[in-house]
Amino acid sequence: MSATLRVVHYLNQFFAGVGGEERSDHPVSARPGPVGPGVLLDKILGEDAEVVGTVFAGDGLFAENEETCAAEALAQIMDFSPDLVLAGPAFNAGRYGLACAAVCRAAEEAGIPVVTAMHPENPGFPAAGTSVHTVSAADSAVGMEEALEAAARLGLKLARGEKIGSAADEGHLPRGIRYNEIAELPTSRRAVDMVLRKIKGEPYQTELDVPTLEEIAPPEPVADPKKARIAIVSEGGMVPPGNPDRFSGSRNGNWATYSFEGKDALPGGTFISIHGGFNTVFVNEEPDRMLAVDAFRRLAVEGEIAELHDDFLSTCGNGGAFVEMDGIGRAWAAELKKTGVEGVVLPAT
Amino acid sequence: MSMRLEMGLFPVSRIITGKRFGYKDETLTVDADELRELALEGGDLKDVRFDAAVPGDSARITNVLDAVEPIYKVSGRSCAFPGFLGPAKTAGEGRTHKLAGMCVISSTRFLGPMTGIMTFREGIIDMSGPGAVHCTNSETANLVACYEPLEDASNEAHDDAVRLATLKIASRLAERTAELEPIRLETFELGDVDPDLPRVVFVDQVMHQASMVQTFMYGKNLGDSLPTLIHPNEMLDGAVVGANYKTQQKAPTYLHCNMPLVYELYRRHGVDLNFAGVIITRGHHDNQALKERSGHYVAKLATLLKADGAVLAFEGGGNSTVDYWLTVQALEQMGVRAVPIIYEVGRPGSGEFPLVFHVPEADAVISKGMQGERIDAPAVERVIGSEVVEFYNGKRVNTREAFTLIDSDYYANEWAKDINNMVGKDY
Structure with a gap:
């Protein structure tokens, strides 16, 4: 005993x-x-x-x-x-x-x-x-x-x-972590059971109670872009050829700083995308279609922005976990604040 | 018009690659030379060889593209897989013969350069061991067709050739049963039922993004399609053909022809519901406006069907999750009660956020669990397909030996979770 x-x-x-x-x-x-x-x-x-x-x-x-x-x-x-x-x-x-x-x-x-x-x-x-x-x-x-x-x-x-x-x-309170189990009833049967309960106004219990995401309010526009230094950041998996920081094309948690100092445009071969979630052929042929260095350099020449920040912060967002991407976003904000950047462009993928 | 489909079933649990066709006691003997000739007749493939594996074998199938259950139209307007093997006439009526519980599996490699989304994602089927539950087609007897590409074939051309050859092989095998008496006969017909029963539609969101990530309906991919209404019998006859090689999310053609929700709604038609039809909609529209347009089209079709409720299934990843939830939202806004089935993106035990997008209207969700479990795959006696494969993360593995992989590296993993009744639970 x-x-x-x-x-x-x-x-x-x-x-x-x-x-x-x-x-x-x-x-x-x-x-x-x-x-x-x-x-x-x-x-x-x-x-x-x-x-x-x-x-x-x-x-x-x-x-x-x-x-x-x-x-x-x-x-x-x-x-x-x-x-x-x-x-x-x-x-x-x-x-x-x-x-x-x-x-x-x-x-x-x-x-x-x-x-x-x-x-x-x-x-x-x-x-x-x-x-x-x-x-x-x-x-x-x-x-x-x-x-x-x-x-x-x-x-x-x-x-x-x-x-x-x-x-x-x-009987304990859900702790925000989940594991797989084998359900007693088939997936399709549970779905049909639940829709019938919903139709009849009977009580039903969702199998995934989705937590509410923090609402992100869009920030105020840059007050005077003509006086602002603008940085480009990207979650499009843009890396130098060879992928030196070993970004993964999906579920990646790394980020890195790369530079386009001295470049007025990004011809093919300067950067590649290792992103696994979209057709990367066109970006690889012409990296500016993701990073738009050519356009921003021209805007700087024309006086529409003060200057383009020479470094860009890069990660791969495909399948990224919220918590990791949140951390990367905060790290980027801290990094850019140190350099006096006033505006950031994040091209969507 | 009532659409009545008789499905004559010839169960298969053993496959012999031999010299002439035979079917006896659930054992199928195939004429490998005949099938090879059929596959190569278009001149778009260099070669093909056949091998077989059944559940419980110490066998691993690699480089898997699609899995097709053999069907043949004995009578009716259309052929099987209409649009591919004959004119795109409406399928789903007359009589179909099916070699049930078996699949023709296409396994191949691509010689052209691959980048981004258009990369073939390695798909592995383990016929036994701990991985079997994580892939589809570990439960079917499989005739594996291993195709060799022409040296100068583009990836797209080779993909088209493999798909056509595989559908032809599958249909030819079932054709050989045309004169035989089925072991079992099932009838599929949406007969009149008590008009007070709740009307339920099945919304099937399939994947279309680019070559290597697409779905065909009546022989054409869904690139420029709007959501459309079909009869469930059309799916049983192969109107929807899968060509999505993002292995973790893909729905094989075998499943498009055997959707669990189609069978469940049929089973309960006239019992506690009225099966009102199937709406096929594509995922991964290019922008928010198109996603909204698509979702509202689905909702409109559902209301035209006077649907009280909708059950939804989903093939796709993060981007197409947005299409999916916007569809749920539009249905609910139009007064159609919606229950979506979804896999979760948070890894087991990680505490990660479970979805990339969500709408508050989705308050009745069916979970088929989460991906990210590590599986220790044992050494096997036989590998069908390439022994050495390269996974998406660049890792090269000799698959005859024991190795570790993530459940989502297994073939059609999201659908394996569905058919094996996996569910995510709060801990």
């Missing part, structure tokens, strides 16, 4: 019974055994596990000193040699949720299985990140027992190193 699992419970000062908002500066403290809702948790855990200690702190103190409080909480947690850290439930208390998230992240980095519970709208849920499991809780303490039961069930599986299934199967 396996040994009883050792669970450490994290609470805020209110649930630990040391006072309300007036004590929200309470320092990180520990007590052996369960405290407050920990008594119920201990009962729910049954014979397989026990609450060996409780660590708690004031939410106000934690919010103002998150890093040091999390480190302190972790040190006190480790004194109990835990097999699992269970934080909360924090319901919809924002500062408490953020503290639970910070404690869980710290404990997880130290190699301890963790689980927390809070309302889906608690800011602590996104703060917990993609590796911490958060079970759903009501927005107030009326949902205490239900949340503790869900957290205990998932926490024990995590502590035992069991395989954790999908959010729907395990």
Whole structure:
């Protein structure tokens, strides 16, 4: 028979019974055994596990000193040699949720299985990140027992190193990461089932809840192009022949700076496109049809722009992951700001 | 006019390349010399040789272009694959014989220069092992035609020649069953049903971008096409032929002729829905205006059909995702409830954004999972096609040996996910 699992419970000062908002500066403290809702948790855990200690702190103190409080909480947690850290439930208390998230992240980095519970709208849920499991809780303490039961069930599986299934199967909140599974019903059957439910006005559940993308408002036009230095950037996979920085034609994460200093136009052979998503024949014959150096040099001569920046920033956007492309865009903005560029042209592919 | 199609099925689970045609106990014997002569009669191919592989074999098929299930029109107005093998008369009625559960697979190489999108993307079929579930046609008995190109053939001309030869071979094989009694007979007819049943259309978005990435309907690619309405029986008779060699997204002709949504809507026609028809629409229009025009055309056709709902399938990558979601949006705006099936672009476990484009109207999405799983492909006893292949990322691999690849390097991977019921789930 396996040994009883050792669970450490994290609470805020209110649930630990040391006072309300007036004590929200309470320092990180520990007590052996369960405290407050920990008594119920201990009962729910049954014979397989026990609450060996409780660590708690004031939410106000934690919010103002998150890093040091999390480190302190972790040190006190480790004194109990835990097999699992269970934080909360924090319901919809924002500062408490953020503290639970910070404690869980710290404990997880130290190699301890963790689980927390809070309302889906608690800011602590996104703060917990993609590796911490958060079970759903009501927005107030009326949902205490239900949340503790869900957290205990998932926490024990995590502590035992069991395989954790999908959010729907395990009852935790989706963490923004997805995996493939084999569905019980054929793809086409699920599609027809869902359209019939939609037509009849019956409830239906999408299989892909698409997160909302940040809306990017177009920036104001350059105030006076005649006085502006303009840079060209490209996600069209434009590289010197030989592709020295080894860009990939799809799902590429690299970027590089190349120069057209001293060139009034880009004849064939100066740059090539290694982009895998469009017909590159014409761009390879005449790279200016992507980068338009000939046109911008002429605009500079005619005084329509002050000058063309001699370097261009290049990547390949085909199949690029949002997060990587977002990072490249930000890096480019920082790079160009250093050089005094006032306007950027990004030709579409 | 009622369109009634009788499909006489001759199941095939074993293929022998021999000297004369034979069909007995699900075993097909082919006359390889006859088929070679047929393939080479136009003078557009240097040579062809045949090999066979069935599910469970320790075999790997490389350089795969298309997979075609053999069909032949025993009676009816049109031929099989109309527009290619005969006049583009409306298919889908009369009687068709099919060698069911087998495919003629075209495998070849291209000698001309390849760049950008017009690059042939290596497609691999594993007949057994962990990769089998990640490609289509690991579940069919396959007669593989390995074509040698003429030295001076352009890639486009060679592609045309291979396609025509493969369709001819497939149709000839099924023609040999014309006098035989089918093992099973299925009838496809959209008969009158309870008018109160909800009317559902199937919107099939196929790929057209350039040579190597295109789809044909009645012998012509969909380059300048508008969305159009067809009867599902036309698809069963080969009105839609695939020629998209972006292997991770491609729908083989075999699937155009066996669309899971066509069978599902037929199965439920008169039971809990009324199958109102199929709208074929191309993806990857060149600009936003054309994408919008296309989406609204689909929605208009659906409303002319008095459709209450639409189920949508999709062949394509990032760019054509925009066409797809704009179509969903237009359908919903016109009051047609839409359910699209989509693969996700975020890699498993990565937390990456799952789509390149999205509309809020798409609130009922069917996922067929995400690409990006690493697969350890074992060594095999036999490679049909080139043993050494070059993958899209430039990596050269001897495919007889064990190697690692990404699921999307397998042949028609997005459709393998569909027919193997893969789904993406939140974790």
